[in-house]
Amino acid sequence: MSGMNQAVSALAPHFSVIDGVNATTQTLTGISPDDTIIRVFHFTPGATATLVDVTTHLEITDDDEITVDADYSSDQLLVVWHDGTQDPDMRQAITTLCLRFTLIDGVNATTQTLTGITELDVLLGALHFSTKASITAMAELTLPPTASPDLSITDDDEVTFSFDATNDQVLVIWNDSDATALNSYGTLALQIDLVDGHATEKALTGILAEDVVLWTGHFSLKTDIATLDAAITATAAAAKVTYSADCANDLMMVVWLDRSA
Secondary structure (H helix, E strand, O other): OOOOOOOEOOEOEEEEEEEOOEOOEEEOOOOOOOOEEEEEEEEEOOOOOEEEEOHHHEEEEEOOEEEEOOEOOOOEEEEEEEOOOOOOOOOOOEOOEOEEEEEEEOOEOOEEEOOOOOOOOEEEEEEEEEOOOOOOEEEEOOOOOOOOOOEEEEEOOEEEEOOEOOOOEEEEEEEOOOOOOOOOEOOEOEEEEEEEOOOOEEEOOOOOOOOEEEEEEEEEOOOOOOEEEOOOOEEEEOOEEEEOOOOOOOEEEEEEEOOOO
């Protein structure tokens, strides 16, 4: 199973959206050969949007550079990676990570409620899906400490958009500084898998009952994505996940911690 199988004592996760290319190199600013690819997803935008795991088709080949071995031109790649360089100019790894994933509605250059977040927390990623009713595009939002970020924490339970995201959705990935709010873990083996939906349960190689499901994204449909929600949850069991509701014909993104690594 590809991904971050080996646990690390601190994690600096990045969620980068870049343009696809045809079997050649592409710029991914900040990445280096010392870093680790956790997972790569190929997003085909447009009226028949799809999302496919292509982790085995991408490698880090130089500073600020990745290389793919297939044709992803005109499409996008969502690259989830860990910064292992600890360059002071890069995002620093967090030793007590308490990852949260929250899907919120976009607004037009104003504040939006994000329950549980505080000004002490850290934004780690923000994926912009447009539109909410029919996903045809995906983008990465800029975050602090970038000058004039697209999204920032401006108060407890509040984030602020600096642009018009009306009718869209944003998946906000953040670290909860209050480790009592959710379980936090001193060692981390982060896994992100795309799994087919089902009426009850689906096989997921490597997962065990003692592993921790952090978030489940429900994409409908698998071959023609229309919407994203978090209404259907997944529970870990031996080599499978059990769904809280019928999601046959759909696609599930399961984010989980492998506690056996």
